[in-house]
Amino acid sequence: MRTLKFLLQKEFRQILRDPSIFRILFIAPMIQLLILPLAADYQIKNINLGVVDQDHSQYSQILVNKIVSSGYFKLKDYSASFPQALHAMELDKADVILEIPAHFQRDLVSRDAAPLFIAANAINGIKAGLGTAYIQQIIQHYNQDVRTQWIQFPRYAPQPTIDVEYSDWYNPYMNYQFFMVPGILVMLLTIIGSNFAALNIVKEKELGTIEQINVSPIKKTYFILGKLIPFWVLALVVLTLGLTIARFVYGIIPLGHYITIYIFSAVYLLAVLGLGLLLSTYAQTQQQSFLVAFFITMIFNIMSGLFTPIESMPHWAQVITWFNPVAYFIQVMRMVILKGSGLSDIRNQLFAVLGFAVFLNTWAILNYRKRT
Amino acid sequence: MKQFFIFVKKEWLHIWRDRRTLVILIGMPIVQIVLYGFALTNEVKNSRVAVFDQSNDDATRAIIQEINASRYFSVTDYVHSYQAIGATFRKGKIRLAVVFPQDFQNDLLQRNTAEVQLIADASDPNTANTLTNYAAAIINDYQQRVDENRDLPYTIKTQLRMLYNPELKSAYNFVPGVMALVLMLVCAMMTSIAIVREKELGTMEVILVSPLRPFRVIIAKTIPYLAVSILNIACILVLSVYVLNVPINGSLLLLIAESVLFIVTALSIGILISNGARTQQSAMFASMLSLFLPTLLFSGFLFPIENMPWPLQLISNLVPAKWYYNIVEAVMIKGLGFSAIWKETLILVAMTVFLLGLSIRNFKIRLA
Numbered sequence: 001m002r003t004l005k006f007l008l009q010k011e012f013r014q015i016l017r018d019p020s021i022f023r024i025l026f027i028a029p030m031i032q033l034l035i036l037p038l039a040a041d042y043q044i045k046n047i048n049l050g051v052v053d054q055d056h057s058q059y060s061q062i063l064v065n066k067i068v069s070s071g072y073f074k075l076k077d078y079s080a081s082f083p084q085a086l087h088a089m090e091l092d093k094a095d096v097i098l099e100i101p102a103h104f105q106r107d108l109v110s111r112d113a114a115p116l117f118i119a120a121n122a123i124n125g126i127k128a129g130l131g132t133a134y135i136q137q138i139i140q141h142y143n144q145d146v147r148t149q150w151i152q153f154p155r156y157a158p159q160p161t162i163d164v165e166y167s168d169w170y171n172p173y174m175n176y177q178f179f180m181v182p183g184i185l186v187m188l189l190t191i192i193g194s195n196f197a198a199l200n201i202v203k204e205k206e207l208g209t210i211e212q213i214n215v216s217p218i219k220k221t222y223f224i225l226g227k228l229i230p231f232w233v234l235a236l237v238v239l240t241l242g243l244t245i246a247r248f249v250y251g252i253i254p255l256g257h258y259i260t261i262y263i264f265s266a267v268y269l270l271a272v273l274g275l276g277l278l279l280s281t282y283a284q285t286q287q288q289s290f291l292v293a294f295f296i297t298m299i300f301n302i303m304s305g306l307f308t309p310i311e312s313m314p315h316w317a318q319v320i321t322w323f324n325p326v327a328y329f330i331q332v333m334r335m336v337i338l339k340g341s342g343l344s345d346i347r348n349q350l351f352a353v354l355g356f357a358v359f360l361n362t363w364a365i366l367n368y369r370k371r372t
Numbered sequence: 373m374k375q376f377f378i379f380v381k382k383e384w385l386h387i388w389r390d391r392r393t394l395v396i397l398i399g400m401p402i403v404q405i406v407l408y409g410f411a412l413t414n415e416v417k418n419s420r421v422a423v424f425d426q427s428n429d430d431a432t433r434a435i436i437q438e439i440n441a442s443r444y445f446s447v448t449d450y451v452h453s454y455q456a457i458g459a460t461f462r463k464g465k466i467r468l469a470v471v472f473p474q475d476f477q478n479d480l481l482q483r484n485t486a487e488v489q490l491i492a493d494a495s496d497p498n499t500a501n502t503l504t505n506y507a508a509a510i511i512n513d514y515q516q517r518v519d520e521n522r523d524l525p526y527t528i529k530t531q532l533r534m535l536y537n538p539e540l541k542s543a544y545n546f547v548p549g550v551m552a553l554v555l556m557l558v559c560a561m562m563t564s565i566a567i568v569r570e571k572e573l574g575t576m577e578v579i580l581v582s583p584l585r586p587f588r589v590i591i592a593k594t595i596p597y598l599a600v601s602i603l604n605i606a607c608i609l610v611l612s613v614y615v616l617n618v619p620i621n622g623s624l625l626l627l628i629a630e631s632v633l634f635i636v637t638a639l640s641i642g643i644l645i646s647n648g649a650r651t652q653q654s655a656m657f658a659s660m661l662s663l664f665l666p667t668l669l670f671s672g673f674l675f676p677i678e679n680m681p682w683p684l685q686l687i688s689n690l691v692p693a694k695w696y697y698n699i700v701e702a703v704m705i706k707g708l709g710f711s712a713i714w715k716e717t718l719i720l721v722a723m724t725v726f727l728l729g730l731s732i733r734n735f736k737i738r739l740a
Contacts, residue, residue: 018651020649020650020651020653020654021654023654024654024657024658024661028657028661028662029661032661032665035684035687036665036666036669038680038681038684039669039670039675039680039684039688040669040674040675041675041676041679041680045679046676046678046679048678086535089535090702090706090708090712091712092698108526108528109526112525112526112527113526113527113528113529114527114528114529115528115529115530115531116528116529116530116531117530117531117533118530118531118532118533119532119533119534119535120532120533120534120535121535121536122534122535122536122537122538122540122544123536123537123544123545123701123705123706124545124676125414125415125537125540125541125542125544125545126414126415126502127676128534128537128540129502129505129506129540130501130502130505132532132534133505133506133509136530136532137512139528139530140512142528143526143527143528146526146528147525147526150525150526161484161485161486161515162480162485162486162487162488162511162512162514162515163485163486163487163488164487164488164489164490164507164508164511164512165487165488165489165490166489166490166492166504166508167489167490167491167492168491168492168494168497168500168504169458169461169491169492169493169494170461170493170494170495171494171495171497171500172494174494174497174500174501175497176497176498178495179495179496179497184665187665191660191661191664192657195656195657195660199652199653199656203653206572206573207572284392285390285393286565286569286652286653286656287390287393287565287569287652288390288392288393288396290561290565290652290653290656291393291396291397291400291561292396294557294561294656294660295396295400295403295404298404298557298664299403299404299407302408302412302668303407303408303411303412307412307668307674308411308412308413308414308542309414309416309496309498309499311416311417311418311419311420311467312413312414312415312416312417313410313411313413314410314411317407317410317411320407320411334495334496335462335495338495339461339462339495341462345462345463
């Protein structure tokens with residue numbers, strides 16, 4: 001135990017005496033946490049609308065006004081012909097083009113039917129899908145208005161309609177930050193934790209100081225623990241700072257308990273740090289170690305379900321996410337903060353991460369050799 | 373000039389002899405482009421739906437069947453109370469619940485109006501929004517089919533066309549974004565490490581006393597990494613076309629030229645970072661923290677830039693990946709020529725010149 005105490009003393013001193021570590025560990029993540037969630041708003045609004053009105057009638061005017069006043073669309077381009085509107089789309093000035101052909105009003109009133117053409121830039125499929133869904137809904141309502149205007153009541157009873165009511169549970173104001181802030185905090189913790197750990201042992205290798213440790217009477221387990229504990233403590237401090245920012249800057253107050261978050265984080269960090277240390281025992285240079293750690297954490301983060309839902313992934317990719325601790329952490333954060341889940345609700349995730357922690361750290365201890 | 377090439381050769385040997393790192397540098401982009409190309413998608417497919425049907429009549433059964441038949445949803449749970457809906461949500465099993473009140477069909481046929489409630493798990497607002505819209509569209513379709521038998525007058529018939537990506541494949545949107553992300557990170561990180569490493573290991577002394585001018589030292593350092601990056605871009609393009617089936621609709625030559633320009637931008641960022649850093653550790657973290665999330669968020673492929681508050685929209689203009697993403701999208705997917713992207717190109721050139729100039733000015737010819 002005394003050995004461990006001295007090792008910890010050495011590690012803490014080494015970390016805290018490096019001024020760049022303070023910047024990397026505390027300032028950089030907090031700045032990111034303050035800025036980035038504001039950028040991560042996925043709601044589809046402000047769709048740029050291009051209009052080609054070849055009818056120039058009262059009806060076409062009303063329709064365009066109705067679409068613009070819905071709040072989803074911004075009238076950005078008003079072209080005389082479709083090729084011109086298409087050019088505007090090429091320059092990203094229009095996401096959706098509404099073409100109102102000539103004689104629209106006349107055909108609708110006297111021939112009982114008139115066509116409209118909608119073209120959407122579908123490179124971003126979700127944006128195109130929702131944008132066209134909105135515009136079609138508005139056109140349908142408009143159609144309804146026209147009918148009630150022309151048909152006297154006795155002759156025609158209003159058609160049967162289904163009213164769809166929406167409820168958004170757990171996040172009724174659809175506040176994206178409630179979801180993104182904890183998620184970005186998880187990402188930052190993961191990046192910092194695993195990469196710091198990945199660099200640590202290999203740095204001693206590269207600078208040659210590992211020799212001294214190899215010839216000293218330090219047990220392998222103590223050595224790894226000595227490397228693990230300081231980062232674990234520091235990462236928990238970063239987590240606390242992050243949760244404080246989430247609470248006081250973004251107003252995110254978990255429905256569940258902070259204790260649940262801390263219990264899970266404590267285990268999670270062991271797993272992430274263990275991964276870093278494991279890589280560190282294999283690598284020969286800091287560059288190798290960092291690149292691999294970066295590569296793995298980037299995959300973990302991008303495939304964690306934070307940016308795109310896991311259910312949408314192909315099956316084989318979903319299987320990969322079973323081995324992704326970040327995905328579990330994101331799920332847990334979402335459950336505890338927004339749904340108020342307790343320890344019993346998250347026990348599966350907790351056991352999974354505990355499994356990773358034990359597995360990775362044991363492997364790291366076994367793989368660390370006291371000879372070069 | 374001969375000195376210069378000797379220097380390039382020295383750098384090249386550094387890379388070439390460290391086979392493990394070389395494998396990582398070339399393998400990393402390949403794995404990432406394939407993995408993200410397939411797995412990063414926000415198309416909703418087979419989202420689990422719970423149904424609370426208090427009416428259980430022909431109309432509700434028909435609607436449930438249509439929801440189940442669409443590729444977006446699969447109806448997995450039938451519940452019998454609101455409490456049960458809450459419980460299923462908390463277990464994280466379902467994303468959407470559809471609630472029919474009693475006498476749904478009667479209301480629809482007799483009173484001409486009936487209600488249906490869609491409850492979404494909005495803890496992920498993005499997916500919730502998409503799902504409720506899709507479900508509403510299915511219900512709408514059903515209603516229109518009921519109406520069709522009546523042959524309504526004054527009907528507007530809308531015709532819909534999806535341009536550039538008729539099958540709404542996510543890869544069309546994500547591949548250009550992933551290209552920007554991967555190239556930026558790999559290139560910037562490689563170079564930043566390369567210079568700081570010499571400082572940390574002490575070999576910088578040797579370089580500083582050599583007769584080569586700082587300008588040339590920097591260029592010589594980047595050339596081998598430029599070569600590796602061009603190899604990367606070739607791999608990425610081949611994979612995009614043949615594995616992910618994303619076409620190159622525009623000129624391949626233009627696309628490659630623009631990519632090389634972007635790589636040079638990324639390399640200059642790497643050099644700049646290395647000037648400021650003392651240890652490899654701080655160089656790596658600086659490049660990672662200042663590049664990964666900003667590139668991911670501000671390039672515009674995940675989150676629409678026009679939704680951001682205006683200060684962030686201004687910041688996004690400083691992110692080179694945003695311009696490169698626009699260029700790739702225009703050339704690769706829309707098939708446009710140089711005339712459509714000259715502005716973006718000019719911005720990238722200006723950024724590169726500025727960054728290179730800055731890093732050469734700041735290159736210290738003395739060790740502290």
